[in-house]
Amino acid sequence: MVLAEIANAFEQYGFFQVVNHGIPSSILHNTLSAGKQFFDLPAHEKQKYANNPLTYEGYGSRIGVQKGAILDWGDYFYFHVLPASIRDPSKWPRKPVSWRETMEEYSKHLSKLAESLLCAMSMTLGLAPQGLRQSFGGDINLSLRINFYPPCPQPNLTLGLSAHSDPGGLTILMQDDEIPGLQVRYDGNWIRVKPAPGGLTVNLGDQIQIMTNGIYKSIEHRVVVNQHKERVSVAAFFSPGNDTNVGPMMELTSPDRPAKYPKMSFKEYRSFIRRRGTQGKQVLQSMESSTQ
Numbered sequence: 001m002v003l004a005e006i007a008n009a010f011e012q013y014g015f016f017q018v019v020n021h022g023i024p025s026s027i028l029h030n031t032l033s034a035g036k037q038f039f040d041l042p043a044h045e046k047q048k049y050a051n052n053p054l055t056y057e058g059y060g061s062r063i064g065v066q067k068g069a070i071l072d073w074g075d076y077f078y079f080h081v082l083p084a085s086i087r088d089p090s091k092w093p094r095k096p097v098s099w100r101e102t103m104e105e106y107s108k109h110l111s112k113l114a115e116s117l118l119c120a121m122s123m124t125l126g127l128a129p130q131g132l133r134q135s136f137g138g139d140i141n142l143s144l145r146i147n148f149y150p151p152c153p154q155p156n157l158t159l160g161l162s163a164h165s166d167p168g169g170l171t172i173l174m175q176d177d178e179i180p181g182l183q184v185r186y187d188g189n190w191i192r193v194k195p196a197p198g199g200l201t202v203n204l205g206d207q208i209q210i211m212t213n214g215i216y217k218s219i220e221h222r223v224v225v226n227q228h229k230e231r232v233s234v235a236a237f238f239s240p241g242n243d244t245n246v247g248p249m250m251e252l253t254s255p256d257r258p259a260k261y262p263k264m265s266f267k268e269y270r271s272f273i274r275r276r277g278t279q280g281k282q283v284l285q286s287m288e289s290s291t292q
Contacts, residue, residue, distance in 0.1 A: 006117075007124035014219030015184060015203035017196045018117075023109040025198055028174060030098070031106040035146035036232050037096040039075055049077070049091055057091045072162060073225045075148040081107045082142040107142060107236070114140070114170055114238045117202060125212060127251055135211050136169060137244030145235045149181060152225040161223035165281045166205035167273055168239030168266075173201040175233040182233075185220040192224075206269070206284050207240055210261045213248035214288070220281050242267040260288045 009016035038046070051060035057079050062072040077093075080086045081103065093099050115133065122131040133140075147161070163185070175182060175195050182193040182201065193201060209218045225231070240246055247263030261284075264272070276283045 003120055003124050006120055010121065010124075010204055010216040013184070013186060014217040015193075015201060015221075017193075017199045017201050018113075019196050019199040021113055021200055023106075023113065023200075027102075027106055027109060028198065030102050031234055032174065032176070032232055034096055034099050034102045035077070035148070035234060038077060038093055038099065038146070039148040039232070041095060045095065049093055051078070052088070052091070055080075055088065057088050073149060073152050074161060074223070075150075076145055078143065078145045079103075080141070080143050082111065083139040086141065103144065106234075107144070110172055110236050111140075111142060113200075114142075114172065114236075117170065121208075121216070125215065125252065127249070131249065131251070132208070132211060135240070135246065135249060136207075136238075137241040139241055140169075141237075141239045141241060143237045143239070145237065147223070147231075147233045147235065149223065149225050149231040149233075151228055151230055153227065163220055163222040165218040165220050165284065166203065166237065167207070167270055168205040168237045169207040169211075170238040171203050171205055172236045172238070173203070173233060174236075175201065176231055179226060179229050179231045181223045181225065181231050183222050183224055185222075190222070205237070205239070206273075207246050207266065209284065210246055211249050211252075213252045213257065214260050215252060218281065218284065240266040262287065 006016065046059045049059045051058040059075070059077050061075045079091050080088065092103075118132045118136075119129045122129055122133070125131070173182065177195050177197050180192055180194050182195075183190040184193060184203075185191075195201065203219045203221065204216055206218045208216055223233075243265050245263050245265050246269070248259040248261055253259045273283045276286075
């Protein structure tokens with residue numbers, strides 16, 4: 001029953017919420033708390049970890065950055081966790097002092113959950129249990145992005161995060177149970193996602209859509225802001241290695257269902273979408289149409 005529900009969720013919506021995931025509530029609380037403590041630091045302290053424009057690691061602010069007629073409204077801290085070889089220790093904050101231990105503990109639990117989800121997804125597709133996992137290459141890359149959305153005096157003129165789909169494989173989002181902000185696009189409408197207490201939101205990225213030859217879909221989503229309350233969320237991105245070539249899996253193609261997407265490395269795909277800019281899912285759709 002659970003596998004059927006997972007298959008339906010990813011075929012129809014591209015996301016679902018998972019409860020009873022095995023991650024202790026204390027770890028969830030500590031992770032959100034550590035993120036908030038960092039954003040509460042003085043500006044000069046946060047700027048010590050300013051975003052690296054080449055790797056995107058570190059602290060950044062998009063408050064007041066204009067996207068067309070809409071302003072972005074949020075701060076973020078992005079950093080690599082796994083494999084350890086791609087970490088930049090200088091970008092891991094020393095304050096709060098619990099940061100490193102907390103993030104490593106949370107990431108350890110997340111990795112187990114991601115492995116279980118990929119196994120379940122493979123089985124729903126009729127693949128070997130490790131089918132999707134093997135398509136990610138040797139080491140799965142795990143990066144975390146902690147988002148902070150302060151109260152906004154004019155929320156109708158802003159978005160915490162503009163509409164997009166995630167370029168990677170699998171995203172696991174932890175958000176404040178009491179202050180929803182995530183919206184997903186379904187049937188042309190924006191649907192607000194109310195967090196399940198203690199639950200995590202799982203959504204598919206573009207690489208899974210490519211691997212499954214469009215059977216499973218990445219989800220276009222955005223974040224709206226709140227006029228009265230701040231909001232913190234933690235997004236975990238599981239992606240193939242930069243040099244891993246990703247294309248539709250052979251088992252999921254046939255003469256009646258030819259490959260819809262060209263094969264390219266994850267690094268090439270990220271460069272491609274950065275050149276094109278944030279356009280919802282139009283970039284991925286343009287790749288599909290070009291191979292028809």
